Amino acid sequence: MSATDISTSAAPAVHTGRPWQRDLIGIAVILLAAIGGYFLFPDNLALLTRIIAIMLLVLSLDLVTGYCGVATLGHAALFGAGAYAAGIAAVTFGITEPLSMIGIGAIAGAVAGLVSGVVILRGHGLAQLVLSIAVIHLFHEAANKASTYTGGSDGLSGIAPDPLFGLFEFDLWGRTAYAFGIVLLVLVFVLLRILVRSPFGMLCRGIRQDPIRVSAMGASVKASLIKMYVISGAVAGIGGALNAVSTQVVGLDSLSFTNSAEALVMLVLGGAGSLYGAFVGTIVFMWFEHVVSAANPFHWLTIVGALLITVVLFAPKGLYGTAANLAKRFARSRP
């Protein structure tokens, strides 16, 4: 078949839909799920808030891994930096206004993103992965040694955020923290939707698929990736700060290799390269962990492992990615 034949026979212009409409639906789904979570699990709001914080970490990881193709097992460094910065600001410097704490977390996350981006992006492939592991261990050790500020292995406690806007006390049931988390999540989601659809977002997707082509267009691959790392850091930092505000403690585990690896697992589970995939992966993984670990505290990790193997083998694009593909194929097969 010649090339001309194909141009005439290929289905012209697959319907792309109106992107803003889809985003509004996305926001509506998030809000509905949030309200549903509130009424269905009123005793588990702390867990739900933790899921939101981790979602921000996974979203942030999605930016560098899913959109830019950077392999990293050290992304919790950005989350932990945000958490510790917010915590230290509150405990040592007396900045207990929650919005300021989130802002400080975002800045610290962005700085940590810059630092780890500069280090990690020096390598490619396996070297990159090893560098990222080195980064997370260094961050972990730094927090461990600076115990005057971080509380070391005891964790940083005594974080007492002020009421939100001076009105809403962070209550024992975690209602305020939960609502605060949802609002932050929706805000970040909207900004990231704009980002991934922007020329810069398109450039980053190009970098993932063929960095040599991108540089042959005259764009700087390295500078773009570092820029994305800084943005990613701010997002993870917000997640960390939210965790500090809601739990009022920061532990070394927030800066751990395990936290990084789990975030990657959640992303792969949900589907890298899509913001919705990050949501789905986090919820499924954390909810699964919560339920299964309660049912069988000894073997829950085995079950999580089995789930992961199933998804990677049979749905390599992740839960959301695979579902989206199926839906697209279904839509196309209809006249």
Add this chain to the structure above:
Amino acid sequence: MSAIFEVERLKKSFGGLDVTKDVSLSMARGDRLALIGPNGAGKTTFVNLVTGHLQPSSGRVLMDGEDISRFNPMRRVRAGLVRSFQVTRLFSEMTPEEHVALAILQREGKSGRMAENFHAMPQVMREMRGILETLNLGALATVPVGEIAYGQQRLLEIALAMALRPKVLLLDEPAAGVPHSDTFLIENALAQLPDDLAVLMIEHDMDLVFRFAKRVVVLAAGEIIFDGSPRDVTEDARVREAYLGSYAHAGSAA
């Protein structure tokens, strides 16, 4: 007419092996030059030296009189020296529309923008559509590149080069991998390139070379052995020898 692109005494050796020996070349605006040569002549090395992917042992590359020898590949592109690839390098999950828009945005220095979408930029959309229509890719504008035929991917490579509006375009075997019956599509696309653009094409398909090029340069064993019109190249004794070795004279002997 002054030269837009000059290569001065370019040399490259790997260890003791000289792959490029003293190559000098100059092109004026609107030149259509074909660089040919037998396998292993150093054509790809030449392209890599010129685009900055390899550092020459000595020699200079000039664009519009400016020495770009010390520029990295990215800055050379920004200076107006654009290349296409022998094997297509495209973003398989992205559509032709996105490819061309990205190239236009990059050229205009807008590829770092973090808000807006190119669909909402009328100028970008107009130019993008124009380029895709010129190359008959309009119907495929929103199909992921991984799903379109190889011949059309080759056309998209040319579309990207057009969108970047270079001063000098290096085409590395634009018809490679395209069935012979479809070479005319590539040829038509090349005919759409702006008249004042200097084009250097590396190609093995001699029909394409003779129809496209106004000037032919033959590279053999790292040296330029011929620089002249397509009409004369087949008659040149050194060229015949480079391609055919001792068989070059077999015809006359027999």
